[in-house]
Amino acid sequence: MRTIAVVLGTRPEAIKFAPVIRALKEDPRFDPVVISTGQHRQMLDEALHAFNLKPDIDLGIMAPRQTLSQVTYRAIRGLSEKLGPLGAEAVLVHGDTATTLAGGLSAFHHRIPVVHVEAGLRSGNLHSPFPEEANRRLVGQIADLHLAPTPGNSANLIREGISPHRIVVTGNTVIDALRWASQTANDYGHPALEDLDRDPRRIVLASAHRRESWNNLPEIAHALARIATEPGIRVVTPLHRNPVVREAMLPVIGNHPNITVVDPLPYLPFCRLMQRSDIIVSDSSGSEEEGPALGKPTLVLRDITERPEAVIAGTARLVGRTTEGITAEVIRLLSDAEAYRRMATAANPYGDGKATERSVAALAHFFDEGPAVMPFVPGSAIDQLSAELADLPAYMNV
The missing domain is CATH 3.40.50.2000 (Glycogen Phosphorylase B;)
Known part of the structure; x- marks a missing residue:
């Protein structure tokens, strides 16, 4: 069983990582260890609670009115202390936050493979959104496996010199989370x-x-x-x-x-x-x-x-x-x-509810423990989300 560190710190990361974490927990090949930087304290905890998840390690870096440099420094310091003894064989980071950058750099410094989930998004302007565009570009240079939500994201990576063999188009895991949440939510809170x-x-x-x-x-x-x-x-x-x-x-x-x-x-x-x-x-x-x-x-x-x-x-x-x-x-x-x-009624280009399945399969293939993954191809109708709500994967059941 391979130890996989999953690094998150914000509400969007928790939401988009939740189905992946649950799937990894159900897969006998993997032992996921969830590390929270606590970059967004209350909103992060609420999102994890919705999926009945808790961090295995909580760095608790949040402080009032801290700067981007302080957030990044505290996250790198905390992660560097934890990743060494953990013995992780891969570190999963998501998207483009300060936690993403800190997780990628810390893993790179420990010579642990970096898996970038929601890879390849580009605005084309380094300063917009700030600092997210820079964060995701930097992580893209050190990642070993790029899980790109769309073919366009994959094309961005290839233009930047990333080998197509290190990219898998998965769809976005937020659609997987949304499928479950759309069936589960029963009040406005x-x-x-x-x-x-x-x-x-x-x-x-x-x-x-x-x-x-x-x-x-x-x-x-x-x-x-x-x-x-x-x-x-x-x-x-x-x-x-x-x-x-x-x-x-x-x-x-x-x-x-x-x-x-x-x-x-x-x-x-x-x-x-x-x-x-x-x-x-x-x-x-x-x-x-x-x-x-x-x-x-x-x-x-x-x-x-x-x-x-x-x-x-x-x-x-x-x-x-x-x-x-x-x-x-x-x-x-x-x-x-x-x-x-x-x-x-326009088409939904972001996923078919199977991004988690493809992400876990891509991780297994990375370790030569499974076949190559068939990529996500957009084009499904808007109403596909509703049609698939009745067929939720077992790992999404709370």
Whole structure:
């Protein structure tokens, strides 16, 4: 049995790694050891709890208002102390966070193979998103196995000189997590949302928190306030706990009669909220994947994205961060039934619910303990997610 270290530290990492961890636990070839940096303390713990998972090792690096350098330093120091005695034969890191970079570097320093899950995403601009674009490019240079969600992600890696033999196109594991959560979620997780199922209004689910959005948060808030004045519209905003976000947005939207502001929701209630929504407006990378998978028109509060597949497919659209731009696009979708229908029925390019299966098989093949993996090929219809909900893998049962 091979010891596999799984390094995570944020809510998105926990959500996207959860089905992989559960599958590794069920596979007799592997012994997964989950190491949490604690980069996002409360939100991380809530996400792990939703999947009935706990870290085996918790570094607890979180501190108030710490800088990126401090986060990265503390994570590298803690991981370096733990990885040596662990005897791991591979280290799995995910995506593009400071934890991802720290996990990849620490494994590299210990000469342990690095497996990069959600590899190959590129915006083309080193400074946007910051620092994520740099983090994933750096990890891409030291990874031994690249698990790319889409063929486009694989092409990015090949253009950068990565051998195709070290890349497997798996689909995105967030779709696997979403399949399970869509069946499991049974409430909205907050008293202010208890009336949602009885509310006849159309729901706009909105959020913003990314570092590159900080200067534009007041404009985003004013856009939400304008949208909420439209007849028959209710805006629901799970507001990030970061003081920068709250201080910029709450004065504008905090007391609006048609805007419901709540704290960040646990993963399962948030999935239910996404299902209930009519439009998603967000700068969150997860929403760019989850919205299209649920057939929800998704307006992305960014100017460029490392996830162009949904934009190309037509189920997501980049709308920037100006008040006028955001407002115009939301109102257009609310008033133009045909435009809404086109976005809601576009193809989901991110997965078929089997990314976890392919990821574990790719890891086994890396160790010469299984056959090569047939890659994920996009093109399935939006309604495939719903069609497959009744056929969940055993490792997703809590």
